[in-house]
Amino acid sequence: MNVAVCVKQIPDPAAPPALDPGTKNLVRDGKLILDDSDAYGVEMALQLAEAAGGGEVTLVSMAPNGETSGLRTALAMGAAKAILVSDPALAGCDALGTAKVLAAALKRAEPDLILAATESSDGYTGTTPVQVAELMGLPSVTFAKKVSTEGGTVKVERQTEAGYDEVVSPLPAVVTVTAGVVEPRYPSFKGIMAAKSKPVETLTVADLGLDAASVGSAGARQEITNVAEAEARAAGEIVVDEGEGHLKVIEFLEQLKVI
């Protein structure tokens, strides 16, 4: 079974993030790393391909400047190859534009199953995977906490507020996985060495047969109009307890009408 995983390469969350003052977009010119939340999808894909008795895991990603550092991390975990779409025309892409690009790239991989994280750690829209499914005309199942495949179907335990739903879908399908789905493996040194020679196909918007006006900032229907500091949490009131502290607590709780 061939599994494709949508992975995002993001600026290192440990480094202080920067916003472009003009576009108000996140600056992503430097070295990018594999989004932690995508490691779960990669691990799940590797396990599913193995359980199905073979098949390849293909990574699909869109990133500026032909960036492959994050892809190499996922290749080191065991993915076989990667498709990277990188094109200056893609700068300023909104979620739907990204979905168009990923859908076009995914078609080339002809996967039996497409996995993605529920959302990226830098954009947080959480909309791209379902848009990809819609554009490809595939069913989508979100928030998977357990995934297995059998014959031509995928069985998913879908996380809900109260517990989980059991969902069965025909393949191919798009499934988004939560951080709890599996424990990602650490890349081995042999895997890191092997990742260097694994194929990464780099494509442009034209290679995918997409109209440049429909993607990037040209095609974006979303615009960041304003960026503001999150309101700082107000300082609490400090009460010095001189034996009467409990009365203050009672008074406070009475104000809240909880007692």
Next chain:
Amino acid sequence: MHFAFTEQQLEFQSALRSVLENECTPDHLRAAFADPSADAGRWTTLDEMGVVSLTVPEENGGLGLGLVDLVLLLEEAGRAALPEPLVETTAMAAPVLAALAGRHDRCQRALEALVGGGLKMAVSQSADPLVPVAGALGADAVLMTVVRDGIREIHLVPTNGDGPEVARPEPVSTLDPTRLVGRFTSDPTGSATSIATGDEAERLWGDLEQRAFVATGAFLLGLAERMITITVDYAKDRKQFGQPIGSFQAVKHLLAGAQVKLEFARPCVYAAAWMIDQGDPSAARNASTAKAYASEAATEAARVCLQAHGAIGYTWECDLQLYLKRSWALAEAWGSADDHRQLVLDSLVDEFG
């Protein structure tokens, strides 16, 4: 000539750092202090990654890499104060086992266990078999040397399983229980444990000691860096006279001085690793230089970090103590800074005197 680490060496370092940031936190170290014999699964993870067998030749199933490849990883291990015996197993013992594997079944089997099963090794520093050995309690086997009638011997002493050659060390209590120091109550070496003698033993043990100096030095660099990082954070946070203590010059200078010592020690350790890999004739002297500088850097870092913390730095609740105790132990292990300065002097006098 390329005088920097390769991209791959840096990738290995970053991969190991991610693992240890998850698997070897201060909480994990506290758990190891409380129960040093408990298996936290870290060694298996390192084994599966290929860290443990990094220096084993490729034909024996390892990665066939050298001390330059290993030195950054040992620094990471030091940053995390890794309790498991990476220095002893991968830097010191594996090359000896690999050198003798073709001729000794026991070395061959030990090497296979090291590659496939994460065999843990300890190495005795003394030629007196009754002197306590760090790591002996947690190890599967201890590599030992003795000198009988002026002739050096190397012995591989298993510490578990059955057989006449198996010897079980007794626990020795120490300040850092993760060191798992053990002592043999009677000489465990004999014809059944011998793996090399004479000139070959001299050469193998001499090379092992050089690797020990550099590897222990690399581990000390990591410890020093971690202690300084912890203390810089503390100095920004801890207030006295209404301001963070890090704003006082007396504290700033202490910590900056420790960082300078660390930065001066680092290239000495890297250079010595490179010379050992190259078989450079002055490798031994440079290995001693590396250990002297690294020991001094870690001792200084430990001293100023404890001073900047105040007495709380030594308490169980403070993370600093987890790294302090290992620094003190390793600064003296395989020769103190003074011992190594003397060796450097002797070597220079021999060559140029």
